[in-house]
Amino acid sequence: MDQQEQGSEQTPSVVATAAALEAISQLLKGHSKGIAFFQSGGCCDNSAPMCFEEGEMIVGKVDRLVGMVSGCPYYIDFRQYETYRNSQIILDVEDGEADGFSLPAGVEGKHFITRTKICARNASGSHNV
Amino acid sequence: MQINKIYIPPGQPGSIVSLKEVYGNFIGGKFVPPVKGQYMDDISPTTGKPFTKVAKSTQEDVDLALDAAHAAKEKWGEILPLSERAKVLNKIADAMEANEEMLAVAESWENGKPVRETLNVDIPMAIDHFRYFAGATRMLEGSITEIDKDTLAYHIHEPLGVVGQIVPFNFPILLASWKIAPALAAGNCTVVKPASPTPWSLLKVMEVINDVVPPGVINVVTGPGAEIGKALATSPRIAKIAFTGETVTGRLIMQYAAQNIIPATLELGGKSxxxxxxxxxxxxxxxxxxxxxxxxxxxxxxxxxxxxxxxxxxxxxxxxxxxxxxxxxxxxxxxxxxxxxxxxxxxxxxxxxxxxxxxxxxxxxxxxxxxxxxxxxxxxxxxxxxxxxxxxxxxxxxxxxxxxxxxxxxxxxxxxxxxxxxxxxxxxxxxxxxxxxxxxxxxxxxxxxxxxxxxxxxxxxNCYHAYPAGASFGGYKISGVGRETHRMALEHYTQTKSMLVSYSEKPFGFF
Structure with missing residues (x-):
C-alpha cells in the first residue's frame, strides 16, 4: 500500500502523458469521490489499466501502490508487482471503448492504455532510464 | 473441411448471413429495442469498419431481461419434466446445426477468427456442448444417505433460479454455449452479456434458436461492461454470476457477488x-x-x-x-x-x-x-x-x-x-x-x-487446444474458480436440498 519498501530494490513506477492527465481531469469533474487505477492481467482484456471511481473496487492487502497520477492512485496486485519491478508504466490514451468495467478515458470512445519503459539497473542501484 | 472457398461478408449480396441495420436485445423471446434507444457500432476487425449496430443498453434493459428470466424460471426449472428440458437443449443443438455454416461465417466476420476454425471447431463444439448437457440433464440425480434404518437424507439438486453470465470476445458463441448449456440443464434461466467487441454473433444464434426455447429462458443484453456488465453483476436478482475475462474485473465480480452473497465462477486466463x-x-x-x-x-x-x-x-x-x-x-x-x-x-x-x-x-x-x-x-x-x-x-x-x-x-x-x-x-x-x-x-x-x-x-x-465436452476446464491459482465443460459444472448451477425424513413413529423422548 505504500512505497516504503522501495529502498535500493527496483520497484515499478507510473507516469502519465498529457492526454492521460487531461482524461483524468475530465473524469474527476464527474466523479467527486476521485478515481483509482488498477493494473489488470490475464484473459481477454489482459493488461488494461482499469479505471474506477474511488471505492468501487475495494483496495485490499493484495494491492500495492505503484504511484499517483494527478492525485489518483495506481495499484497493482502484489503478485504482479515483482514482474513489473523494472517497469515504468506510462499511462496514455487511445481511441476505442474502455475494456471490462473500466471508465472511459475522459470521454466515450477513448480508453486508457499503458506503455512501458523498462528501467535497467546501474551499479549504484538507481534506475537508469 | 471445405477448401478454396471465400465466403461473402454478412449482409453483402450473395452472403449466407443476413444482416439488419440494428439489433435490439433478446429478451423474453423477442428482439426488443433498448429502452433509451441508443445503439453502438459493431466493427469488423477484418476491415476496421462498422458493419451493424447493436443495443447500447442500460440498467433498464438489464432489469427487463431479469423480469423475463424470473417470469420463466418456475416453469423451466420446476414444472417442466427433465425429458422436456433435455429436448429443448437438443433442439437448440439441432437448430444451430441446421445453420452451422451461417453461424460460422457470422462469428468469423465479427471476431476475425478464420472461418476454417469456426466451421470445424467453434460451431460444431458449441452444438455438441448443448447435446452433452442435454444428456447431463437426464443424468441429474440426487443421492440418499441412510442415517439409520428408519432415517433417510434425500439430497436433491434444485436450480438456483436466474443467473448472470458474462461471455468473452474470443469465442463469442462457443464460450456462450459453455455457460448457457449447464445453466439451462440445471434448470436455471439466464441473462447473458456478450463481450462488447462481439455482441452480434450470439444474437444470430438467438435468431435461429428462438422458436425452440421458451421465452425468457435465455436473454441476451448487449452494451458496455461498465454499464450493463456491472448492472447485471451487482443485481440482487441474480442467484449466481459467471465470468470469463481478466483479473481485475474478475475481482470486481467476486466483490459484487460477496455483497449479494451469491456464488461466482471465474475463468481469468493463463500463461500456459x-x-x-x-x-x-x-x-x-x-x-x-x-x-x-x-x-x-x-x-x-x-x-x-x-x-x-x-x-x-x-x-x-x-x-x-x-x-x-x-x-x-x-x-x-x-x-x-x-x-x-x-x-x-x-x-x-x-x-x-x-x-x-x-x-x-x-x-x-x-x-x-x-x-x-x-x-x-x-x-x-x-x-x-x-x-x-x-x-x-x-x-x-x-x-x-x-x-x-x-x-x-x-x-x-x-x-x-x-x-x-x-x-x-x-x-x-x-x-x-x-x-x-x-x-x-x-x-x-x-x-x-x-x-x-x-x-x-x-x-x-501429446496434444493441445482440444476442448471436448466431458473433460473439465478451469484454473488453478489466479486463473479462476470453478469448472466448465463437464457435468460437474452443474454443481455450480444447482443448490442441494437435503430432506431428512424419519420413518419411525417412536417419540424423541426429550419432552
Whole structure:
C-alpha cells in the first residue's frame, strides 16, 4: 500500500502523458469521490489499466501502490508487482471503448492504455532510464 | 473441411448471413429495442469498419431481461419434466446445426477468427456442448444417505433460479454455449452479456434458436461492461454470476457477488507452458510433426485463447533443431481474410488488442528478449487495409521477463530452454496462473509425472487446444474458480436440498 519498501530494490513506477492527465481531469469533474487505477492481467482484456471511481473496487492487502497520477492512485496486485519491478508504466490514451468495467478515458470512445519503459539497473542501484 | 472457398461478408449480396441495420436485445423471446434507444457500432476487425449496430443498453434493459428470466424460471426449472428440458437443449443443438455454416461465417466476420476454425471447431463444439448437457440433464440425480434404518437424507439438486453470465470476445458463441448449456440443464434461466467487441454473433444464434426455447429462458443484453456488465453483476436478482475475462474485473465480480452473497465462477486466463522433451525428435515421424504443430498452436485463434500455449519450454539439447522446424511451419502460416477457408490466422478482435500486443513487443525488446520472427502488424491491401492484423511472433528470452509472465492475448510465443525434467517443472510453475499446460514426450511415464507436478487445471499430454465436452476446464491459482465443460459444472448451477425424513413413529423422548 505504500512505497516504503522501495529502498535500493527496483520497484515499478507510473507516469502519465498529457492526454492521460487531461482524461483524468475530465473524469474527476464527474466523479467527486476521485478515481483509482488498477493494473489488470490475464484473459481477454489482459493488461488494461482499469479505471474506477474511488471505492468501487475495494483496495485490499493484495494491492500495492505503484504511484499517483494527478492525485489518483495506481495499484497493482502484489503478485504482479515483482514482474513489473523494472517497469515504468506510462499511462496514455487511445481511441476505442474502455475494456471490462473500466471508465472511459475522459470521454466515450477513448480508453486508457499503458506503455512501458523498462528501467535497467546501474551499479549504484538507481534506475537508469 | 471445405477448401478454396471465400465466403461473402454478412449482409453483402450473395452472403449466407443476413444482416439488419440494428439489433435490439433478446429478451423474453423477442428482439426488443433498448429502452433509451441508443445503439453502438459493431466493427469488423477484418476491415476496421462498422458493419451493424447493436443495443447500447442500460440498467433498464438489464432489469427487463431479469423480469423475463424470473417470469420463466418456475416453469423451466420446476414444472417442466427433465425429458422436456433435455429436448429443448437438443433442439437448440439441432437448430444451430441446421445453420452451422451461417453461424460460422457470422462469428468469423465479427471476431476475425478464420472461418476454417469456426466451421470445424467453434460451431460444431458449441452444438455438441448443448447435446452433452442435454444428456447431463437426464443424468441429474440426487443421492440418499441412510442415517439409520428408519432415517433417510434425500439430497436433491434444485436450480438456483436466474443467473448472470458474462461471455468473452474470443469465442463469442462457443464460450456462450459453455455457460448457457449447464445453466439451462440445471434448470436455471439466464441473462447473458456478450463481450462488447462481439455482441452480434450470439444474437444470430438467438435468431435461429428462438422458436425452440421458451421465452425468457435465455436473454441476451448487449452494451458496455461498465454499464450493463456491472448492472447485471451487482443485481440482487441474480442467484449466481459467471465470468470469463481478466483479473481485475474478475475481482470486481467476486466483490459484487460477496455483497449479494451469491456464488461466482471465474475463468481469468493463463500463461500456459508448452513443454517439449528431447525425445519428441527421436524419430522423423507423425508424432514429431504433431509436436511441432503443437508448438505452432499459439497462433490458433490468433492467440486469443485463455489457454494459448504462450510459453514454450524446449529442452536445450533439441532447441536449434526443433525451432528450425517450428519456424519453417510458422513461415507457412497464411494470414488474411478470415472468410477465406485457406486462411490460418485472421485479424485480432479489436484495435485495443493491437495496442496491447504492440506494447508487449516493445516490452520484450526493451527487456532484451530476442525477436526471432514477426513482431509487427501485418498490412494487406484493399478492403483489408483497415484490419487489425498482427504477424505470428516468436521471442526467445527468460521466464522472469514480463513477456513470459503476462498474458499477451495475441499470436506471440515466448520461448525458453530447460535442462532437465525438474528444470522444466520449475519454469512451468513459475507463473501466477494455472489454467493450461502442454507436455510432449514419447515417454508416457515421464509425461504423467510432469503433468501431475504442474499446477494447472488442464494439462494436455501429446496434444493441445482440444476442448471436448466431458473433460473439465478451469484454473488453478489466479486463473479462476470453478469448472466448465463437464457435468460437474452443474454443481455450480444447482443448490442441494437435503430432506431428512424419519420413518419411525417412536417419540424423541426429550419432552
Amino acid at each position: 507452458p508448452n513443454i517439449f522433451f528431447e525425445d519428441v525428435l527421436d524419430k522423423d515421424d507423425d508424432f514429431m510433426r504433431k509436436a511441432v504443430e503443437g508448438f505452432v498452436m499459439y497462433a490458433f485463434n490468433k492467440g486469443e485463447v485463455c489457454t494459448c500455449p504462450s510459453r514454450a519450454l524446449i529442452q536445450k539439447s533439441i532447441y536449434d533443431k526443433f525451432m528450425a522446424k517450428a519456424i519453417e511451419s510458422i513461415k507457412k502460416i497464411k494470414q488474411g481474410n478470415p472468410l477465406d477457408t485457406n486462411t490460418m490466422i485472421g485479424p485480432q478482435v479489436s484495435m485495443q488488442q493491437i495496442h496491447k500486443i504492440s506494447s508487449y513487443i516493445d516490452i520484450g525488446k526493451q527487456e532484451g528478449a530476442e525477436l526471432i520472427i514477426g513482431g509487427e502488424k501485418a498490412q494487406f491491401p484493399g478492403d483489408l487495409a483497415g484490419g487489425y492484423f498482427f504477424k505470428p511472433t516468436i521471442f526467445k528470452g527468460e521466464n522472469n521477463m514480463r513477456i513470459f509472465q503476462e498474458e499477451i492475448f495475441g499470436p506471440v510465443v515466448a520461448v525458453t530452454t530447460f535442462e532437465d525434467e525438474n528444470d522444466a517443472i520449475r519454469i512451468a510453475n513459475d507463473t501466477l496462473y494455472g489454467l493450461g499446460a502442454g507436455v510432449w514426450s514419447r515417454d508416457g511415464t515421464r509425461a504423467y509425472r510432469v503433468s501431475r507436478a504442474i499446477k494447472a487445471g488442464r494439462v494436455w499430454i
